[in-house]
Amino acid sequence: MTDFLIGFFNMLLIVLAGFSLASWWLKDGLKIDKTLLFALSWVSGCVIIAITQFYLMLSGLLNISIIHGVLLLLIVISLYNNKTVYWAAMIEIKQYILTFRNFLRLHNSLQIILCVLILFFGFQILVFNAITPVWSYDGWLIWTIKAKLLHYNFLDIDFFKNKIYDFAKLDYPMLVPVLQAFITKLSPDFDERLAKFFFNMCFIIFGLILYNFIRNFFDRLFSLLLLFAILFSPFIVLNFISGYADAVLAKFYLFTIVVFYRFFNEKSPGLYYYIAFVTGFAGLMFSKNEGSIYVVGLVLFSLLYIRFYIDRKSQHIKYIILSAVVAFLLYLPWVVFIKHFNIANEVISGTNISLVSFTVFLSHFYMAAKTLIVNVMFDPQVSGALFYLLPITIYLAIQKNEFKNIFFFCGIFFFNLLLLLFVYALTPFDPALHVVSSANRVLMSMSPAIICFMIMTLSFRNNELSEIETAETC
Amino acid sequence: MDTYTANTINQMLEQAHLNPGVIILSGIIIAVIVYYYILYRDNIDKVKYTLICLFIIFNIPAITSLFTGIIKVNTTFRGKSYLQSIDILETKDLYLFYSLLNKEISTTSTFFVAVNEECENNENNESYLHRIIYFLTPRKMVKSVQQADYIILIGYSRPEIFKLFSHTGELIYYSPLFSLIKRHSQPKGARA
Numbered sequence: 015m016t017d018f019l020i021g022f023f024n025m026l027l028i029v030l031a032g033f034s035l036a037s038w039w040l041k042d043g044l045k046i047d048k049t050l051l052f053a054l055s056w057v058s059g060c061v062i063i064a065i066t067q068f069y070l071m072l073s074g075l076l077n078i079s080i081i082h083g084v085l086l087l088l089i090v091i092s093l094y095n096n097k098t099v100y101w102a103a104m105i106e107i108k109q110y111i112l113t114f115r116n117f118l119r120l121h122n123s124l125q126i127i128l129c130v131l132i133l134f135f136g137f138q139i140l141v142f143n144a145i146t147p148v149w150s151y152d153g154w155l156i157w158t159i160k161a162k163l164l165h166y167n168f169l170d171i172d173f174f175k176n177k178i179y180d181f182a183k184l185d186y187p188m189l190v191p192v193l194q195a196f197i198t199k200l201s202p203d204f205d206e207r208l209a210k211f212f213f214n215m216c217f218i219i220f221g222l223i224l225y226n227f228i229r230n231f232f233d234r235l236f237s238l239l240l241l242f243a244i245l246f247s248p249f250i251v252l253n254f255i256s257g258y259a260d261a262v263l264a265k266f267y268l269f270t271i272v273v274f275y276r277f278f279n280e281k282s283p284g285l286y287y288y289i290a291f292v293t294g295f296a297g298l299m300f301s302k303n304e305g306s307i308y309v310v311g312l313v314l315f316s317l318l319y320i321r322f323y324i325d326r327k328s329q330h331i332k333y334i335i336l337s338a339v340v341a342f343l344l345y346l347p348w349v350v351f352i353k354h355f356n357i358a359n360e361v362i363s364g365t366n367i368s369l370v371s372f373t374v375f376l377s378h379f380y381m382a383a384k385t386l387i388v389n390v391m392f393d394p395q396v397s398g399a400l401f402y403l404l405p406i407t408i409y410l411a412i413q414k415n416e417f418k419n420i421f422f423f424c425g426i427f428f429f430n431l432l433l434l435l436f437v438y439a440l441t442p443f444d445p446a447l448h449v450v451s452s453a454n455r456v457l458m459s460m461s462p463a464i465i466c467f468m469i470m471t472l473s474f475r476n477n478e479l480s481e482i483e484t485a486e487t488c
Numbered sequence: 489m490d491t492y493t494a495n496t497i498n499q500m501l502e503q504a505h506l507n508p509g510v511i512i513l514s515g516i517i518i519a520v521i522v523y524y525y526i527l528y529r530d531n532i533d534k535v536k537y538t539l540i541c542l543f544i545i546f547n548i549p550a551i552t553s554l555f556t557g558i559i560k561v562n563t564t565f566r567g568k569s570y571l572q573s574i575d576i577l578e579t580k581d582l583y584l585f586y587s588l589l590n591k592e593i594s595t596t597s598t599f600f601v602a603v604n605e606e607c608e609n610n611e612n613n614e615s616y617l618h619r620i621i622y623f624l625t626p627r628k629m630v631k632s633v634q635q636a637d638y639i640i641l642i643g644y645s646r647p648e649i650f651k652l653f654s655h656t657g658e659l660i661y662y663s664p665l666f667s668l669i670k671r672h673s674q675p676k677g678a679r680a
Binding site for chain 2 (some may be wrong): 076122131135139141146147149155162163168236239243251255328
C-alpha cells in the first residue's frame with residue numbers, strides 16, 4: 015500500500031512538473047483542449063525529469079533524491095507566478111467530475127455498459143502491471159536493470175564502460191529506466207512491480223489521447239466502441255503489460271501525431287505547439303533509437319505537407335524546424351556521450367555491415383517483408399484486424415480525394431516501415447526469426463499513424479450531425 | 489534468445505480460446521452496433537459503417553482470449569510476494585537458487601559468475617547468467633575469482649567443480665544447473 019502511494023505521488027509529481035512548464039506558456043488561461051493539456055503535462059513531465067536526471071547523473075552531481083526537492087521547488091515557483099492558470103485547471107477538473115456525474119446520470123444504458131466494459135478491461139491491465147514482476151526478457155535485461163541500478167545510485171559512467179553489462183544494450187536511450195527509477199525512488203527497495211506503474215500511466219494517457227482524437231470524428235457512443243476495439247487489441251495491450259519501451263514510444267508518437275493533426279488545422283498556431291513538439295520529439299528520441307527515425311519522418315513529411323497543402327507556410331515551417339532543432343539539441347549530449355565512450359551498438363556489434371552483400375541484402379529484405387506481412391501484420395492474434403482495414407481505407411481515401419491525409423499519415427507509416435525492413439535486411443541475423451521476435455513491438459509503436467488515418471478516413475457521419483455532436487463535452 | 493522466461497505467462501495468455509466471454513462480449517457489441525444503426529441509418533455512410541463494424545467484430549475473439557488469459561494471470565498472482573511471483577514465472581531450480589542467493593549474499597558482498605561453455609544446456613546459460621546478474625543487483629559483480637566473496641557456477645558438474653574450484657572455497661549449494669561457492673578468504677564488507 016505504501017509502495018502504491020509512493021508510485022502515485024511520484025506520477026503526480028511528473029504531471030505537475032510538466033504542467034508547471036506548460037503553464038509558463040499558457041499565461042492567458044487554458045485555451046487548448048483539456049485532455050491534450052493533461053497529456054502534454056505528462057509528456058513534458060516525463061521529458062523534463064528524464065533529461066535532468068540523466069545529465070545530472072552523468073555529471074556525477076546527482077544524489078537522485080535531490081530531484082524531488084528541485085521539482086517541488088519548480089512547481090511552487092510556477093504556482094506562485096501562474097496562479098491564474100492553476101486556478102483555471104482546478105475549475106476544469108471540478109467541471110470534469112461534474113460532467114462525469116451527469117454523464118452517468120443522463121446518458122443511455124449502452125454508453126454506460128461500454129464505459130463499464132472499458133473500465134473493467136483497463137482495470138485488468140492496471141492490476142496485471144501492479145502484481146506481476148517484469149516478465150519479458152528485454153523488459154528485465156534492457157530497461158529495468160538500468161532502473162534498478164539507478165535506484166541504488168549505481169548507474170554511472172563506469173556502468174556504460176563495463177563489458178559485463180553489454181547485454182543491457184548500453185546504447186539504448188534512457189528515458190524509460192530513468193522514469194521507472196524516479197517512480198520507485200522513495201521506496202527503500204526496488205520493486206519491479208512499482209516500476210511498472212509507469213506503464214500504467216502511459217496506458218491511461220494513450221487511451222485518453224486516442225479517445226480524444228476519435229471523438230473529433232464520431233459521436234460518444236461509437237467513439238467508446240471504437241476505443242474499445244483499438245485500445246484492447248492484443249498487440250497494444252501485450253506491449254503495455256510486458257515492460258517494453260515500445261509502449262512508451264507509441265504513447266509519444268500518438269501524442270505528437272494528434273498534435274500535428276491539430277497544428278495543420280490551425281490558422282495561427284499558439285505557443286502551445288512549441289512545447290508540444292519539443293517534448294514530443296525529445297520524448298521520441300529519448301525513448302528508443304527508433305524514435306529518432308520517427309522524428310525524421312514526422313519532420314520531413316510535415317514540411318512537405320505544409321509545402322503542398324497549407325497556405326500560410328512560413329509560420330508553420332518555423333514551428334516545426336525550431337522545435338526539431340531544440341529537441342535535437344537536448345538529445346545531442348546523449349549522442350556525443352555514446353560516441354565518446356564508443357558504446358557498442360547492439361545491432362551491429364561484432365559484425366561488419368558491409369559484409370552483407372547486395373544479394374544477401376535482397377534475400378533478407380524479401381524474407382523480412384514476407385514474415386512481417388504474413389506472420390505479424392496479418393495475424394489476427396497479433397494486430398487484430400487493423401492491417402486488413404488499411405488497404406481498403408486507403409482505397410476509400412483515394413476515392414474521396416483525401417490525398418493530404420494519405421500523404422502525411424500513410425507517408426510516415428510506410429517511411430518507418432521501409433526503414434524497419436532495411437534494418438532487418440542489413441543485419442546478419444536470420445530475418446525471419448528477427449522479425450517474429452521483435453516486429454510486433456516496433457509495428458505497434460508506429461501504428462498510431464495509421465490508426466489516426468483510419469479514424470479520419472472512416473468517419474461515417476454527415477458533417478452537420480458531426481458538428482452538433484462534437485460540440486458536446488466529454 | 490530467451491527460451492523459458494515469460495513462457496509461462498505467454499502460455500497463460502494464449503491458452504484461452506473461444507469461450508462464453510466471446511459470446512457475451514459479441515452480444516453487447518452487436519447490440520450497440522444494431523442500436524446505433526437503427527438510430528442513425530439515414531445519416532451514416534453505410535460502406536464505412538459496415539467496414540468499421542466488421543473491424544470491431546473481427547477483433548472480439550482476440551481481445552476476449554487475451555483478457556481471459558490476463559484475468560487468469562491476475563488471479564494466479566494475487567497476494568504473492570515478489571519471490572513467489574518469480575517462482576511462478578521461472579523454473580523451480582532458478583527460484584530455489586534465487587531464494588538461496590537472496591538469503592546468503594549480503595548487499596555489500598561481491599560475486600563472480602562462471603558459465604560452463606561446454607554444458608549441454610549452454611543456450612540457456614547466457615540467459616541464466618543475465619538473470620542472476622539482474623537479480624543480484626545492486627550486489628557488485630567482479631571480473632575475477634580473487635575479488636569475489638561468492639562464486640556462482642552455471643552448468644558445472646560436481647567433478648568439474650571439485651577439479652576447478654575446490655581450492656577457492658566451500659561449496660554451499662549444488663545442483664546440476666546452479667552451484668554456489670563461498671570463498672575462503674573474504675574481503676572486508678562481506679557477511680560472515
